[in-house]
Amino acid sequence: MKLNRTTAIVNPRPIKVVQFGEGNFLRAFIDWMIHEMNVQSDFNAGVAVVQPIPQGLGELLDAQDGLYHLLLNGIEKGELINKQMLVDCIQEVINPYEDFNAYLKLAEVDTLQFVFSNTTEAGIVYKEGDQLDTLQESFPGKLTAFLHRRFTHFNGASDKGLIILPCELIDKNGVKLQEIILQYVSDWNLGDDFVAWVKEACTFYNTLVDRIVPGYPKDRIAEIQKDLGYEDQLVVEGEQFHLFVLEGDQKIKEVLPFEKAGLNIVVTDNQAPYRERKVRILNGAHTLMVPVGLLAGIETVRENLENETVSRFINTCLTEEIIPSLPPADGLVDFKDDVLDRFRNPFIKHYLKSISLNSFPKFKTRVLPSILSFNNEKGRVPKHLLMSFAALIKLYAPSDDFQAQDNADILELLSTVWAKQNKGEISLEELVQEVLAYKTLWDQDLNDIPQLHEGVAHYLQAILNEGVTALLESELYV
Structure with a gap:
């Protein structure tokens, strides 16, 4: 049986997260955390996934209506742990290389609060040729255009800023991402008001992620699919251990209920x-x-x-x-x-x-x-x-x-x-x-x-x- 929102009955959720990247790690780490917060609290967050490069899993993820199974295996406190779960937080998949306008339209979603990303160490870079009105090559360029559309649509409202948590494994990833965005703002002459909005209405966290995620268990997939009862082409496997370190304001605890969900997340002023x-x-x-x-x-x-x-x-x-x-x-x-x-x-x-x-x-x-x-x-x-x-x-x-x-x-x-x-x-x-x-x-x-x-x-x-x-x-x- 194919896996989609017709064969698996799940509830829709409002879009609160835009996620740049659809790979194994984000799905086994960030989307799993969102899933846990949805289950264990009243977080009720849906995710809109943006495919950040031309080639990716967006089409396959869209065909499954954003659904996939996560397998967590390992030893915890001396006990063998084997968990499997259907992760249902992804509501929408957008490929900006096919529909740039749909990507920018996403910035107008009123309920949006968070941005997560994992575009690898090579992703948070400045590309000199990027322009505002045409699809940008770099992830920071895409995000700058996205933020500008949101700023414009909501007339610079301070309560429409976003909490931005890049997961790329570079030092001070949040600071670096903000610096490149502000460089594009300057290049594109987007104005002092927008600069102030990016600095004051948006919050950038430096992050550190830790979970080993091997990904798609290709050697055992037939057995796994038989056990699941679905032809899930996006099964992802990870270890039980996880750690998410956030460097920045403690206020994030008020909007991300990770403590209620029992997640191993540390908020610190020095990561x-x-x-x-x-x-x-x-x-x-x-x-x-x-x-x-x-x-x-x-x-x-x-x-x-x-x-x-x-x-x-x-x-x-x-x-x-x-x-x-x-x-x-x-x-x-x-x-x-x-x-x-x-x-x-x-x-x-x-x-x-x-x-x-x-x-x-x-x-x-x-x-x-x-x-x-x-x-x-x-x-x-x-x-x-x-x-x-x-x-x-x-x-x-x-x-x-x-x-x-x-x-x-x-x-x-x-x-x-x-x-x-x-x-x-x-x-x-x-x-x-x-x-x-x-x-x-x-x-x-x-x-x-x-x-x-x-x-x-x-x-x-x-x-x-x-x-x-x-x-x-x-x-x-x-």
Whole structure:
């Protein structure tokens, strides 16, 4: 039986949330939280999903009338937890690439209160060519146009401002998003009144999200659909653990009833301690293991941890290079051990290829800070993290086994340098230097860091000569 609002009887809800992104994470984290608040309190919030890029799941989600099932698996307080639920908060799906006017019309909804987003680390960026009256390329450009339509429609009413909670994994994501919006406001000459409305009527929170979401359980989907009784093409799987850290005004507790719903949400005036350890240890481990694991022929996170050689590499990265690069704090080793236990969750099959999306921006946010901090503290480069960097560059070489998904300019850069190297026009060391010199990505020339390009080139040559597995078993541990 198909899944839709005819075959599954659910109540409609007023649109209170506009959500930029329809991927697995938002559906297993934000939409699940909204669902829980709807069930456990009188929140009664519906979500309008906006597909932020041309390709996405919008059409499939729309075909199911916004409905999908969430499976939460894991161990909680020593007990095995297996939950499944029908999430019904998504009321509408809009693709602005097909109907820009419908997207702007959404800004006129009176009941709208919140904006959530997850457009990856590559999403909160400024695109110089974006204009007000034509569909913008960037997410901040789209949101600026959306806010301006709302401001205009409600004549600048202060009570029609929105609470904006970006979930992209970059530092100070709310501050950064507001800065880019105000840049567009200036570029488009939208006026001082609108500037004041954005600053005073709208509230931007910095956020940190934490839940491992493998996504669509393709290996077990036939069994799952049979058990559900529906042909749900958007089943999403996640771990039981969750944490949502909000940096900003405590007043959000008055409008988001997460305490009534029993959600693990922290509102603080300083999210830095939470963010630093989570991004550098959990997300950093995910990002550094992807190219190493894939090049070693491994498919999932758990298989990485079950492989003695790769597991030792990951643990060494965390224990000897990442944790020493962090400011001293209690509990870092315990947090690392808990993360590795979460990676070993036997109920979660998290494919490395699914994590590999936008690997270079992720490496910049999640791993590069550890490399730079380690170098500053120790006066040398962290060889295991450099080996992962080299593996990432190798992973993006032309191949029939792996097709990288990343920003177009990054894909073009890697394609160009590998083509030149294959033709003998540049050496392998010069290839590495060109990648490290790409300031558009790194915000600096990484060749200025002593020993960095030499180390990455050394390990890249070793990977080409020996393969990843042989390299892990040899000189790294001498």
